[in-house]
Amino acid sequence: MDDRVFNFNPGPAVLPVSVLERARDELLNFKGLGMSVMEMSHRSKAFEAILDRTESLLREILSIPEEYAVLFLQGGASLQFAMVPMNLALDGRPVDVLDTGHWTRRAIAELEKIAPYRIAASTSEEGYRRLPRPDEIELHPDASYVYMASNNTIYGTQWRWFPDTGNVPLVADMSSDILSRRIDVARFGLIFAGAQKNLGPAGVTVVILRRDLAERADEKLPTMLQYRTHVARRSLYNTPPTFGIYFIGLVLEWVQSQGGLSAIERRNEEKARLLYEALDASEFYETPVAGEDRSLMNVVFRIRGGDEELERRFVSEAEAAGLVGLKGHRSVGGLRASLYNAQSVEAVCALVDFMRAFEEKYG
Numbered sequence: 001m002d003d004r005v006f007n008f009n010p011g012p013a014v015l016p017v018s019v020l021e022r023a024r025d026e027l028l029n030f031k032g033l034g035m036s037v038m039e040m041s042h043r044s045k046a047f048e049a050i051l052d053r054t055e056s057l058l059r060e061i062l063s064i065p066e067e068y069a070v071l072f073l074q075g076g077a078s079l080q081f082a083m084v085p086m087n088l089a090l091d092g093r094p095v096d097v098l099d100t101g102h103w104t105r106r107a108i109a110e111l112e113k114i115a116p117y118r119i120a121a122s123t124s125e126e127g128y129r130r131l132p133r134p135d136e137i138e139l140h141p142d143a144s145y146v147y148m149a150s151n152n153t154i155y156g157t158q159w160r161w162f163p164d165t166g167n168v169p170l171v172a173d174m175s176s177d178i179l180s181r182r183i184d185v186a187r188f189g190l191i192f193a194g195a196q197k198n199l200g201p202a203g204v205t206v207v208i209l210r211r212d213l214a215e216r217a218d219e220k221l222p223t224m225l226q227y228r229t230h231v232a233r234r235s236l237y238n239t240p241p242t243f244g245i246y247f248i249g250l251v252l253e254w255v256q257s258q259g260g261l262s263a264i265e266r267r268n269e270e271k272a273r274l275l276y277e278a279l280d281a282s283e284f285y286e287t288p289v290a291g292e293d294r295s296l297m298n299v300v301f302r303i304r305g306g307d308e309e310l311e312r313r314f315v316s317e318a319e320a321a322g323l324v325g326l327k328g329h330r331s332v333g334g335l336r337a338s339l340y341n342a343q344s345v346e347a348v349c350a351l352v353d354f355m356r357a358f359e360e361k362y363g
């Protein structure tokens with residue numbers, strides 16, 4: 001595999017090589033059926049077995065309680081920004097939103113069109129460099145639900161705790177940190193995640209929701225936009241993203257082969273520690289993110305003083321050295337290394353070595 005680069009892309013992102021190899025090996029002839037998963041009916045026994053296996057692995061790994069449904073949908077996390085309020089917002093009961101960056105702003109833009117909301121906390125005035133503290137969050141017991149993003153992919157912050165919302169369902173966009181650590185699913189009413197960061201290829205969105213919440217929606221909503229449709233038909237109302245679901249199943253088997261979520265979590269902590277320690281030890285690099293809020297998935301950093309010319313050079317020299325995807329999001333600039341589950345410790349060490357050499361040359 002020595003022609004593979006160290007891939008720090010924010011999403012779609014690096015996938016485990018052993019999973020890619022397995023998908024390759026099974027591509028032309030899946031389990032002796034003489035066709036690929038892409039070519040088989042979504043109503044076939046073979047595909048049903050794949051769907052069942054993927055769902056049960058996800059349930060096992062995340063300890064998803066029985067009263068939650070697991071859905072495999074299309075439309076990305078971005079469709080969930082609309083589907084969540086369309087299904088979960090109740091008359092006269094605004095949504096409480098924790099605004100922590102670009103992706104919660106996107107969700108708010110959809111709320112503008114669909115349902116009343118209140119900003120329960122926001123760190124926008126501080127450039128989203130940190131997360132709200134408990135005493136800054138104003139939740140209301142009459143809210144339809146509380147909305148948050150567990151990891152802010154662009155600003156590099158990640159919640160280490162989740163607010164206690166009492167009887168109000170907590171909804172979380174976990175697109176960029178699902179399966180990166182253990183979570184208590186029962187704390188949430190609904191969790192959604194686009195697959196392309198920690199779960200598999202783009203094109204599938206996983207939704208985990210408490211079944212009773214699917215009954216909130218007006219039956220007049222378009223059929224495809226109601227969670228209850230997909231709950232009732234187990235993601236088979238129409239043709240689901242079959243290859244993506246199969247691929248997520250392979251990634252979940254890989255997670256288990258690594259020792260499960262606690263082993264993955266430990267390795268994620270180790271990778272992030274290596275990189276943040278290197279950043280903190282250097283006068284040349286700096287990270288704008290407050291210590292306790294630093295994301296283990298997306299490490300955002302700059303070259304001292306935000307020297308854009310030097311940052312451009314960093315990105316291009318890193319690429320020449322086989323380290324790709326280190327440019328920060330266009331809305332914030334700077335640099336970012338994404339350390340999703342499939343990122344190796346070896347890749348992080350290679351990045352730290354490169355950073356030291358670059359500092360020696362230009363620092």
Ligand SMILES: *Cc1c(COP(=O)(O)O)cnc(C)c1O
Pocket residue numbers: 011075076077078079103149151152153173174175176194195
């Ligand atoms: C990547 C990302 C999205 C956007 O996902 P799409 O599948 O492209 O709609 C939304 N939220 C978060 C937190 C993300 O990281």
